[in-house]
Amino acid sequence: MNVFWDQFNIKQRQAITAPLEHMIINAAAGTGKTSTLAARIIYMQTELDIAPHSILAISFSRTARVRLLEKITEFCKHLHTGSPVKVFTFHGLAFRIIRMAITYGETHLKPRFEVMNTEAEHNYIFASYRDQLLEGVAQNLDRENAHIAFLKIINELRQGSDELEPIHTHEELDPQYAIEVDIGLNMNVTVSCKDVKTVWRRYERILKHNNATDYNGLISEAVRIMSISNGETSNRVRERLQAIVVDEFQDTSRAQNQLLFSLAGSDIAVNVVGDPDQTIYTFNGSSVENMKKFGNDALDTNINVLPQIHMVENYRSTSAILDVANKVRQTTDFDRLLVVAKELKHSKSFDQTDNPVRLVHAPRLELAAEFVAIEIQRLIQEEGVKEHEIAVLVRKNSEYAPQGTMVINALRNTGLLLNTNNDKPLSSVKEESDFMYHFYQEPDTYGKRIDEILEASHEVTLPKYLSIEKFKSYLIDALDSGSEYCYEAAELLYEHLTDESSSADSSGIQVRTVHSAKGEEYKIVFLMYLGDRSFPHGSRPDYEEERRLLYVGVTRAREKLYILGRPGIHQEDFFSDCKTSNSCLERYMVTASSKSIEDDTIVLDSIEVSLINRARAKHISDKVAEREELRQLFEDE
Numbered sequence: 043m044n045v046f047w048d049q050f051n052i053k054q055r056q057a058i059t060a061p062l063e064h065m066i067i068n069a070a071a072g073t074g075k076t077s078t079l080a081a082r083i084i085y086m087q088t089e090l091d092i093a094p095h096s097i098l099a100i101s102f103s104r105t106a107r108v109r110l111l112e113k114i115t116e117f118c119k120h121l122h123t124g125s126p127v128k129v130f131t132f133h134g135l136a137f138r139i140i141r142m143a144i145t146y147g148e149t150h151l152k153p154r155f156e157v158m159n160t161e162a163e164h165n166y167i168f169a170s171y172r173d174q175l176l177e178g179v180a181q182n183l184d185r186e187n188a189h190i191a192f193l194k195i196i197n198e199l200r201q202g203s204d205e206l207e208p209i210h211t212h213e214e215l216d217p218q219y220a221i222e223v224d225i226g227l228n229m230n231v232t233v234s235c236k237d238v239k240t241v242w243r244r245y246e247r248i249l250k251h252n253n254a255t256d257y258n259g260l261i262s263e264a265v266r267i268m269s270i271s272n273g274e275t276s277n278r279v280r281e282r283l284q285a286i287v288v289d290e291f292q293d294t295s296r297a298q299n300q301l302l303f304s305l306a307g308s309d310i311a312v313n314v315v316g317d318p319d320q321t322i323y324t325f326n327g328s329s330v331e332n333m334k335k336f337g338n339d340a341l342d343t344n345i346n347v348l349p350q351i352h353m354v355e356n357y358r359s360t361s362a363i364l365d366v367a368n369k370v371r372q373t374t375d376f377d378r379l380l381v382v383a384k385e386l387k388h389s390k391s392f393d394q395t396d397n398p399v400r401l402v403h404a405p406r407l408e409l410a411a412e413f414v415a416i417e418i419q420r421l422i423q424e425e426g427v428k429e430h431e432i433a434v435l436v437r438k439n440s441e442y443a444p445q446g447t448m449v450i451n452a453l454r455n456t457g458l459l460l461n462t463n464n465d466k467p468l469s470s471v472k473e474e475s476d477f478m479y480h481f482y483q484e485p486d487t488y489g490k491r492i493d494e495i496l497e498a499s500h501e502v503t504l505p506k507y508l509s510i511e512k513f514k515s516y517l518i519d520a521l522d523s524g525s526e527y528c529y530e531a532a533e534l535l536y537e538h539l540t541d542e543s544s545s546a547d548s549s550g551i552q553v554r555t556v557h558s559a560k561g562e563e564y565k566i567v568f569l570m571y572l573g574d575r576s577f578p579h580g581s582r583p584d585y586e587e588e589r590r591l592l593y594v595g596v597t598r599a600r601e602k603l604y605i606l607g608r609p610g611i612h613q614e615d616f617f618s619d620c621k622t623s624n625s626c627l628e629r630y631m632v633t634a635s636s637k638s639i640e641d642d643t644i645v646l647d648s649i650e651v652s653l654i655n656r657a658r659a660k661h662i663s664d665k666v667a668e669r670e671e672l673r674q675l676f677e678d679e
C-alpha cells in the first residue's frame with residue numbers, strides 16, 4: 043500500500059492524505075490533478091473510512107468524467123481495494139435533483155420535462171412566442187436583435203460573473219438599472235432592467251406552459267430546490283453524503299458554485315482542484331472568482347478550510363514545450379511557472395535535446411493543413427509514431443474558419459486513419475440517442491431495471507432506424523457504465539447529448555478543437571492556426587481567454603509540439619509570442635499542388651526566404667528542385 047502512495051510527489055501526497063475538510067488544490071497543467079483527485083477518492087475510502095456512495099464527484103464534461111473514472115479504476119485494480127464513485131457533470135446533477143424534486147412536489151416541472159439544449163431547439167419553440175415575449179419592450183431595437191439580447195442577458199444573469207452574483211429569477215432583478223450586451227457581429231445593445239424583468243417573467247411563463255427548462259435554467263432550478271429549508275429533496279440528496287470532489291473547478295460558473303455549496307450544506311467537505319490558467323469557458327459563464335473566493339464561500343459551513351495547495355511540477359511535457367507554455371501564459375493573480383518533474387520519462391527513442399518546439403510559419407491555412415498531413419505521414423513512416431499518438435488541435439472549425447475540415451481533407455488524401463466527429467454518421471447516432479433518451483423516460487420504463495428491459499427487449503416497439511441488436515447494445519452500454527435503472531441511463535445519456543466535447547474513443551489521429559482537448563494529452567501535437575482573426579479568434583477577441591486557450595493547447599503535448607500559423611499584424615501576435623530559445627522557426631511556403639512553371643517561380647521566390655523545410659512535399663515537381671539546386675550553385679559561386 044505504501045509503495046502505491048510513494049509514486050506521488052510531496053504536494054500530491056499532501057492533497058491525497060489531507061483530513062476530511064474543505065480543500066482547494068491550485069495546480070498548473072500536467073501536474074497530476076486528475077491522478078491526485080482519483081487517488082484522493084481512494085484514500086477517502088481506504089484510510090478515512092468513507093463509503094463510496096458517500097462521495098460524489100463532479101467533472102466538467104463527459105470526457106473528463108470518463109478520464110477520472112478510468113484513473114480511479116486503474117488505482118483500484120492496482121491496490122485491490124476501493125471502488126469507483128458516482129461522477130456527474132453539474133448539469134447532470136441538476137437534472138437528477140430536479141427529477142427527485144418532481145417526486146417530492148418541490149418543483150413546478152413535471153415528469154418528462156423538456157430541456158432545450160441547442161439554439162435551434164430554442165428558436166423553434168420561441169419563434170411562435172417572439173411577439174408575445176417582446177411586446178411593448180425595447181421598441182428602438184430590431185425584433186431579431188431584441189430577442190437575442192434579452193435571452194443572452196437572462197442567461198448571463200443566471201450564470202453570474204466575476205462581478206455579479208447569479209440572479210435566478212426575474213423577481214430578484216432590480217429594475218432601476220440598464221444592461222449592455224454584446225449580441226455578436228460587433229454589435230452592443232443596451233436595454234433597461236425593467237424591460238429585462240418583463241421579458242424574463244414572460245419567458246418563465248412560456249417555459250412553464252411547455253413543461254420545459256433551458257440549459258442554464260437547470261442549474262437555477264436545482265439551486266432553488268437545494269435552498270428550500272428542510273426540503274425533502276435536499277435532505278435526500280445530502281443523506282449519507284460526506285464529501286464532494288470537483289475537477290476542473292476553474293471552469294465552473296458562479297451559479298454552479300452556488301449549487302455546489304448549497305449541496306454541501308454545513309457539514310459536507312468540498313475538495314476542489316483547478317487551474318486558473320486553463321479557464322476557457324468564460325463566454326459560458328466560467329468564473330475564476332470561484333477559485334479566489336473558495337475560502338470565503340466555505341466560511342458559512344461548520345468545516346475548516348485547509349491551506350491552499352499549489353502544484354507546479356509537470357509530469358507531461360518536455361522543457362522545450364513548457365518554455366513555450368510559460369511564455370504564453372499570462373500573469374494572473376496566481377503567479378507561478380511550470381517546471382519539468384524530475385521523474386519525467388519519455389519514450390525510449392526520444393531525445394530531448396534534439397526536439398525543439400517547431401514553429402511553422404505557413405502564410406495560408408491551406409499550406410498549414412498540407413504541412414500537417416505531410417509531416418504526419420513522415421512521422422508515421424520514418425519515426426514509427428502510431429496514429430493515435432498524434433493530435434491536431436484547431437482553434438475553430440466552422441464554415442468561416444474551416445481549420446479542422448482542411449486538415450481532415452489533407453489527411454484523407456494521405457489515406458491515414460482518422461478519428462474525428464466528422465467521421466461518424468452524426469445524425470443517425472443523434473436520432474438513436476434521442477430515441478433511447480425518451481424511451482428511458484417513459485413513465486412505464488423510467489423506474490424499471492435495465493436488465494429486465496434487456497430480457498424482454500423483443501417486446502419493445504422500435505423505430506425503423508433502430509435495429510433490435512443496436513437497441514440491446516445501448517442497454518448493455520448503459521449497464522456497463524454503472525446504470526442499474528432506466529432513470530440512471532437517462533441521466534447519463536442526457537450528459538452525452540449535451541456534451542460538446544467529442545467521444546473518449548482514442549483510436550486514429552485526433553483532429554479536434556482545443557476546447558474539446560482540455561484534460562487530454564498526446565505524444566505529438568500540431569496546434570493551429572495562429573494569426574489575426576484566426577487565433578486569437580474573431581475581430582474583437584477576448585485576448586486573455588484566447589491566451590489561456592493557447593496555453594491549454596500547448597500543454598497537451600508530451601514530446602513534440604508543432605505550432606502553425608503566421609505572425610499577427612493587426613492583433614496580438616500569438617505566433618511570435620511562442621518563440622523561445624528552445625523553439626525553431628521554419629517556413630512552409632511550398633504547396634504540393636504547385637505544378638505549373640508560373641507557380642514554380644512563386645515557389646522559388648518563397649524558398650529564398652525559407653529557413654528550414656524538412657517536411658517538404660515529396661511530390662513537388664522535380665523541376666522545382668532542380669532549379670533550386672541551380673540557383674544555390676550560382677549563389678555559392
Ligand SMILES: Nc1ncnc2c1ncn2[C@@H]1O[C@H](COP(=O)(O)OP(=O)(O)OP(=O)(O)O)[C@@H](O)[C@H]1O
Binds near residue numbers: 070317560562
Ligand atoms: N507523481 C507522478 N509521477 C509520475 N507521473 C505522474 C505523476 N502525477 C501525474 N503523472 C502523470 O502526468 C500526466 C499528467 O497528469 P494529469 O492528466 O493528472 O494532469 P492534470 O493536472 O490533470 O493535467 P491538465 O490540467 O493539463 O489536464 C499523466 O500522464 C499522469 O499519469
